[in-house]
Amino acid sequence: MKEVSRFGSTGELRLSALIADLWWRVQLMNSDILEEEAKAGVFDEKDPSYPLLAMNLRARRENLVSTINALEQRAKSGRAAA
Numbered sequence: 001m002k003e004v005s006r007f008g009s010t011g012e013l014r015l016s017a018l019i020a021d022l023w024w025r026v027q028l029m030n031s032d033i034l035e036e037e038a039k040a041g042v043f044d045e046k047d048p049s050y051p052l053l054a055m056n057l058r059a060r061r062e063n064l065v066s067t068i069n070a071l072e073q074r075a076k077s078g079r080a081a082a
Contacts, residue, residue, distance in 0.1 A: 015075050022068045029061040 036054035037043045044050065045058070 012075065012078065015071060015078075019068055019071050019075070022064060022071070026061055026064055026068070029057050029064070033057045033061070 033054045036051040036057070040049065040051045040054075042050050045055065
């Protein structure tokens with residue numbers, strides 16, 4: 001019997017699905033940011049009246065993109081090692 005690593009094809013599929021889901025969430029956040037900016041009529045982050053929710057969503061989105069980039073690097077290094 002062939003031994004299956006926890007990073008085998010099932011793991012790769014799960015990681016790919018996670019990455020795709022996180023990108024989908026980034027797109028949702030982009031929409032929410034645009035909506036908040038449109039409601040306030042303020043699109044410049046440096047403007048004192050910039051919506052707090054949009055600012056928080058931007059920070060969360062950047063953290064999420066950083067996480068996605070790290071996961072994509074992990075997936076790429078896992079494929080290279082295989």
